[in-house]
Amino acid sequence: MERRTALKIVALSALTKNLGTAQAAVTGHCAMPSGTAWSATAESYKLQFFTESENALLDQLTEMIIPADGHSPGAHAAQASLFADLMVAAGDEPAKSQWRNGLARIQEEAKKSSLSDALAQAAELSDTPSSDVGQFFVALKQMTVNGYYTSEIGIHQDMGYIGNTYLAEFPGCTHPEHQ
Amino acid sequence: MSTGTPQYDVCVVGSGAAGGVMAKELSEGGAKVILLEGGKRVQPNQLLTHKWPYELPYRGLRSEKQDIYYQGDVRKSVRYEDSDDVGVDRIRVVGGRTVHWNAVTLRYAARDFRERSLNGIEEDWPISYEELAPYYERIEQMIGVTGQDDGLEILPGGQHYLPPLPWRCSEHILNRALKPMGIPMIPVRKAVLTRPYDNRPPCHYCGHCMDGCDVAAVFNSATAMIPKAQATGNFTLRQNALAREILVDAEGRARAVSFVDTSTGKEESVKAKVVVVCCATIETARLLLNSRSPQHPNGLANSSGAVGRYLSGHSGSAVRIYVEELQGLKPTNQDGATDHAFIPRYNHLSGKRNYVGGWDIQVNFASYMYPQQANRIPGYGADFKAQVRRMQSGYLMMGWFCKIVARPENRVTVDPNRKDASGIPIAVVHFRFGENDLAMWQDVVKSIREIGAGVKGPVFLDSEQPGGFASHEVGTARMGKDPQKSVLNGYCQAHDVKNLFVTDGSAFTTSAEKNPTLTIMALSLRTAEYIQEQRRRGEL
Numbered sequence: 249m250e251r252r253t254a255l256k257i258v259a260l261s262a263l264t265k266n267l268g269t270a271q272a273a274v275t276g277h278c279a280m281p282s283g284t285a286w287s288a289t290a291e292s293y294k295l296q297f298f299t300e301s302e303n304a305l306l307d308q309l310t311e312m313i314i315p316a317d318g319h320s321p322g323a324h325a326a327q328a329s330l331f332a333d334l335m336v337a338a339g340d341e342p343a344k345s346q347w348r349n350g351l352a353r354i355q356e357e358a359k360k361s362s363l364s365d366a367l368a369q370a371a372e373l374s375d376t377p378s379s380d381v382g383q384f385f386v387a388l389k390q391m392t393v394n395g396y397y398t399s400e401i402g403i404h405q406d407m408g409y410i411g412n413t414y415l416a417e418f419p420g421c422t423h424p425e426h427q
Numbered sequence: 428m429s430t431g432t433p434q435y436d437v438c439v440v441g442s443g444a445a446g447g448v449m450a451k452e453l454s455e456g457g458a459k460v461i462l463l464e465g466g467k468r469v470q471p472n473q474l475l476t477h478k479w480p481y482e483l484p485y486r487g488l489r490s491e492k493q494d495i496y497y498q499g500d501v502r503k504s505v506r507y508e509d510s511d512d513v514g515v516d517r518i519r520v521v522g523g524r525t526v527h528w529n530a531v532t533l534r535y536a537a538r539d540f541r542e543r544s545l546n547g548i549e550e551d552w553p554i555s556y557e558e559l560a561p562y563y564e565r566i567e568q569m570i571g572v573t574g575q576d577d578g579l580e581i582l583p584g585g586q587h588y589l590p591p592l593p594w595r596c597s598e599h600i601l602n603r604a605l606k607p608m609g610i611p612m613i614p615v616r617k618a619v620l621t622r623p624y625d626n627r628p629p630c631h632y633c634g635h636c637m638d639g640c641d642v643a644a645v646f647n648s649a650t651a652m653i654p655k656a657q658a659t660g661n662f663t664l665r666q667n668a669l670a671r672e673i674l675v676d677a678e679g680r681a682r683a684v685s686f687v688d689t690s691t692g693k694e695e696s697v698k699a700k701v702v703v704v705c706c707a708t709i710e711t712a713r714l715l716l717n718s719r720s721p722q723h724p725n726g727l728a729n730s731s732g733a734v735g736r737y738l739s740g741h742s743g744s745a746v747r748i749y750v751e752e753l754q755g756l757k758p759t760n761q762d763g764a765t766d767h768a769f770i771p772r773y774n775h776l777s778g779k780r781n782y783v784g785g786w787d788i789q790v791n792f793a794s795y796m797y798p799q800q801a802n803r804i805p806g807y808g809a810d811f812k813a814q815v816r817r818m819q820s821g822y823l824m825m826g827w828f829c830k831i832v833a834r835p836e837n838r839v840t841v842d843p844n845r846k847d848a849s850g851i852p853i854a855v856v857h858f859r860f861g862e863n864d865l866a867m868w869q870d871v872v873k874s875i876r877e878i879g880a881g882v883k884g885p886v887f888l889d890s891e892q893p894g895g896f897a898s899h900e901v902g903t904a905r906m907g908k909d910p911q912k913s914v915l916n917g918y919c920q921a922h923d924v925k926n927l928f929v930t931d932g933s934a935f936t937t938s939a940e941k942n943p944t945l946t947i948m949a950l951s952l953r954t955a956e957y958i959q960e961q962r963r964r965g966e967l
Contacts, residue, residue, distance in 0.1 A: 313807040319816070335485065371807060393801040394488060397815075398480035406812070407819060409796050411762035412477060415632040418763040420593025426752075427599045 293330050296337035310392040320406035328395030350384030435461045438699035440670045443523020444944050445931040445951040446705035447648025452955035454656040463668040466498040466519035474639040492638045496520045496527045504847035510858045513895035515709045522649030530618040530645050532945040534563050534583045539939035546783045552936040553908045553917035562949040570646040571624040574616030582771040590621045592767035597823040604881035615769040618646035634762025672718045679722035681927045687849040703928045711933040712839040712903035713854040728921035733914050735903050737833040739938040740896030744889045745826040751884045754821035766792040782866035784830035787940045793824045803887045830940045832863045868893045901932035918957040930954045
């Protein structure tokens with residue numbers, strides 16, 4: 249019920265304002281103490297759901313979705329796979345099954361060709377609701393996006409976001425060509 | 428049950444927009460007032476407003492910033508039955524939803540009070556715009572509203588605005604696209620300070636209005652109303668006091684409010700000569716329906732059967748447009764005070780329609796921190812990442828709010844078989860969109876697409892299906908002239924129970940496309956004045 253509420257409030261009660269995803273409405277208990285900085289705890293983070301080998305695979309996949317480039321580091325550096333572990337661990341059983349089975353399926357396909365090909369095949373099926381691997385790609389991409397663009401690297405280094413600060417006055421548009 | 432408490436002149440139930448005004452006005456007027464609030468106070472240093480996502484356990488994706496406002500089991504103590512895709516927003520904290528809102532403050536237009544007379548649907552309000560206008564003016568002065576009087580019939584203005592918020596580049600470009608379409612855009616009116624006002628500092632433009640304003644530049648009842656009530660010496664605040672039932676005397680008049688202290692689990696009651704219910708639309712219906720007695724077997728003030736019925740509010744959704752001419756520009760700080768521009772209702776300005784009512788559009792009330800397009804554009808890899816980055820500077824968001832026609836079958840009931848943690852039967856929401864609502868929805872989606880085409884850039888609608896209620900639910904204890912068809916008279920006084928008043932959104936006879944809070948506060952102020960006058964006359 250709460251999930252439906254959160255998704256449908258168009259006033260975009262602040263969680264959608266900031267993050268705007270269905271995952272925003274998932275409920276459950278926090279596994280980390282409130283206010284803990286990800287950057288400070290990631291080094292000592294212990295996997296809660298994925299195995300070490302699953303995490304290694306997931307780490308590669310997230311980096312393929314948002315790779316490092318000349319502008320900024322990618323999802324590997326942002327430790328998006330560890331974020332995924334925390335979120336999936338707090339999720340429901342169908343979601344856990346989707347992740348476990350999805351990674352296994354990708355791994356299986358990768359053995360036939362390459363991880364890159366396996367991911368590409370999954371991506372091609374992402375618009376097919378009946379395709380499990382396609383829907384896994386949708387979840388994988390969304391998780392990577394959420395993990396990356398809520399990280400220090402994603403917010404500051406990649407997007408160059410400079411808000412969330414104190415301004416004495418808001419200048420508005422200062423470009424005559426837009427007015 | 429303890430009943431050894433003193434008798435108060437007035438017991439106000441709920442501390443949000445309606446309850447804050449009521450408590451302040453009556454206390455300042457000399458009445459001994461007790462306010463029951465189901466939640467507890469949140470201190471500014473408890474807010475996570477300025478925390479970065481990576482400083483939060485789940486990056487803010489599990490509502491870590493908002494949990495503080497939804498205390499106890501409030502999220503669980505409601506269910507939906509035979510409903511379309513809607514959600515109601517209930518909150519439990521001192522200050523109510525004013526501590527967690529975007530603060531858009533709009534007057535209803537004269538026509539919004541006269542749907543039956545003008546359009547042959549619903550009912551006319553028992554009061555007119557002209558009667559409420561002086562109270563709008565006083566409330567705007569009381570809370571501090573940025574904006575201006577734009578001279579629009581559809582959105583009447585006041586005389587006491589703080590300087591408007593300057594527009595962002597995307598808003599200027601949007602306005603440029605709207606002009607040839609004949610759609611006016613104006614500076615938003617919202618209860619955010621652009622100058623120091625009433626001993627409150629101005630906005631510091633952090634961009635987090637709805638997460639809670641740690642300096643109270645955004646108006647909220649907890650910091651701008653309740654302290655004034657407390658300063659009178661006439662006011663008592665009971666936190667963690669969850670109202671169970673309004674108790675009546677042999678004549679059926681309200682005599683006390685029973686409540687559960689959720690911090691101790693203890694059942695208590697407080698006696699009062701007058702009871703004012705300000706619990707918001709869903710919880711007010713729940714409280715009245717749970718207040719059954721031999722004198723009021725169908726719930727308090729419910730001889731009409733209208734309590735809980737005519738549930739209305741807003742349907743709406745949002746669109747994300749990535750303005751081509753702004754894409755790829757160097758990032759700038761665009762967050763400000765969330766929305767700065769506003770598009771009042773415009774569908775009445777041209778053409779014939781097969782439905783009644785309209786919508787308005789709020790512009791850019793989403794943070795710029797998170798790139799929404801990353802979940803909307805296809806692909807992955809280096810090109811995808813670069814495209815996400817390039818699009819962000821062109822981000823323009825609009826959310827629209829459509830009137831929903833009030834119909835009796837849309838209602839709130841209570842479930843005696845399912846109770847909350849305090850043993851109080853929960854509310855049950857029953858809601859279906861009607862033909863008028865769905866016809867309007869088709870038109871608004873078409874119009875939004877036309878606006879998007881005018882702006883030029885990729886357009887992504889959050890949903891093409893209607894959803895509700897945008898936290899703007901109203902109408903479950905409506906005002907009306909006919910006691911057989913309504914719960915309250917024009918002073919928000921129960922037809923059946925002379926010393927019972929309801930001044931939150933449930934009192935609305937009909938919904939317009941406007942956000943309801945300013946009207947709630949104006950009604951509450953007018954009713955407070957009426958209660959004082961009636962008390963002076965010995966009528967209450």
